[in-house]
Amino acid sequence: MKLPRLFRRLVPLVAALAALSAIPAAATTPDGQQADARRSFAVGPQYDSTHVYVALGTEQAFVASWVATFGGSTIGPVATQVTPTPSRTLSELVISPVGTLSVFDYTTPIPYPFGAERTGWLVTDLDRAVRAARADGASVLVAPFADPIGRDAVVQFPGGINAQLYVHTTAPNYPAPASVPENRVYLSPDAADAFLRSYRSFTGGRTVSDDRHADGAAIGLPGTRYRLVRLTSGFGDTAVVVTDGHLPHPFGRELTGYAVPDLGATLDRARSAGATVLWGPVTAGGRTSAMVEFPGGYIAELHAS
Known part of the structure; x- marks a missing residue:
């Protein structure tokens, strides 16, 4: 019969299509470039901000000093909640030639474990990034949660090094820094x-x-x-x-x-x-x-x- 012979020819094709469908789709970065999710969830260093927690009431003094030293521009400040449990902070984004900073001036006590994370990293896919972090030996300290402009999670690498992962509902578009922090x-x-x-x-x-x-x-x-x-x-x-x-x-x-x-x-x-x-x-x-x-x-x- 011809059917078994046709079946044998289709098996490699079906297997190839199945393997292709298992590959994660490429994600589009804010700059319009394609990032292969199999290799990296990174978007670019201008979207990876140092988290700066300043003493109460000093946010404006810090930002003014930083911009006077390095140059740059700011977005904010805005009074908002950026944690999954109730809190309030003045939040301002500083985009400078030496790197991006997320500045927080809390007017309420800071919920644990926030304040201990070093950086916020924009990722191409938050849920995949969280799964990958676990697979790579990191712990998920804060499961994914919604914030006013996107979603976030906090992971901890061995040695107690914390990083916040995030995505924005509307993709940001920041200039590349003159030097990578x-x-x-x-x-x-x-x-x-x-x-x-x-x-x-x-x-x-x-x-x-x-x-x-x-x-x-x-x-x-x-x-x-x-x-x-x-x-x-x-x-x-x-x-x-x-x-x-x-x-x-x-x-x-x-x-x-x-x-x-x-x-x-x-x-x-x-x-x-x-x-x-x-x-x-x-x-x-x-x-x-x-x-x-x-x-x-x-x-x-x-x-x-």
């Missing part, structure tokens, strides 16, 4: 390798360098050595600082490092805008860096190559 993560040797496996897998990142004898002068400990791992991915750059925890203030308190073309001139503008230089500048490991505290208590690392 550097997420700065401090970990113990016990947690570093588990974090790196999980974080690299979820972000689709790669290791740029892994220096086990980095100059301790860069973290306020001249004459010592530590491990410094540099990563890059669609979510931006990350510096993983692995130490014994014997760190002088303010190291470990900063969330993000910002590259500037002229560190001296930037520090002068920061001082004039009400910021305080806590440490440096010091040259180590091919860069000159300083630690700066802005009004409201936000501490940032600034550097120039």
